[in-house]
Amino acid sequence: MKRLLIALLALIPTIALAAGSGVKLDKANYDLHDKASLQSGAALFMNYCFACHSTQYQRYNRVAEDLSIPLDLMQENLIFTGVKVGQLMENAMQADDAAAWFGAPAPDLTLVARVRGADWIYTYLRSFYADETRPFGVNNLVFPSVGMPHVLEELQGVPSIKEELRMIDGEEHAVVTGIESDGSGEMSADEYDQAVLDLVNFLVYSGEPIQLERKRLGYWVMGFLAIFFVFSYLLKKEYWRDVH
Secondary structure (H helix, E strand, O other): OHHHHHHHHHHHHHHHHHHOOOOOOOOOOOOOOOHHHHHHHHHHHHHHHOOOOOEEEEEHHHHHHHOOOOHHHHHHHOOOOOOOOOOEEOOOOOHHHHHHHHOOOOOOOOOHHHHHOHHHHHHHHOOEEEOOOOOOOEEEOOOOOOOOOOOOHHHHOOEEEEEEEEEEOOEEEEEEEEEEEOOOOOOOHHHHHHHHHHHHHHHHHHHOOOHHHHHHHHHHHHHHHHHHHHHHHHHHHHHHOOOO
16 A cells, blocks of 8 residues: 555656646647658748757657658758758757746757647647737746747737636636637648647657557567467466376
């Protein structure tokens, strides 16, 4: 019982992290088999996120190989720091500068999908809204008072909160029902949702590049164990036949 209580206490930070602000998370229906989506997500990440957030546990050539991106195109369109294609994906922002500008260094995002979860990232990137009281003029429903600008605003447009009055305990309260754009972005609402999903897809890949291979090998391992069990059972019966 003591060990069980210790294990449950150890899980509390993880449960709290998953719970976040209490906002219901939308399902991110990403697909690691979709190379076009992964390529689009990589392009979005390098153009909109990489200036602040690195993925320092990846290498450009590994990403290019896994996502079927020709090395010359990777070098020409997705490498902005002048490094060689075999180097780690580290950006040029200094931690001290990031802390001065944003209050804290921008975290590396290699493993963010494994820490936060795909649904959290997908909902977070679609939950920014205009808030003039914040330093960058935006806030976020999933991560209130976040110190990050809405870097995808030119794609989405200026987002605002949708509210409606509802009766709660006999009194009217304004309830947040979602986010809507003013239509000034380069993308429609559906296109923006797909772009965010592509970005999430890339971050899920980044967190575990061999996920598909791991699952493929897992089926073979389970099949081997099933066959091995049959032979082990028959061998056990043969060894114990005279005993019984």
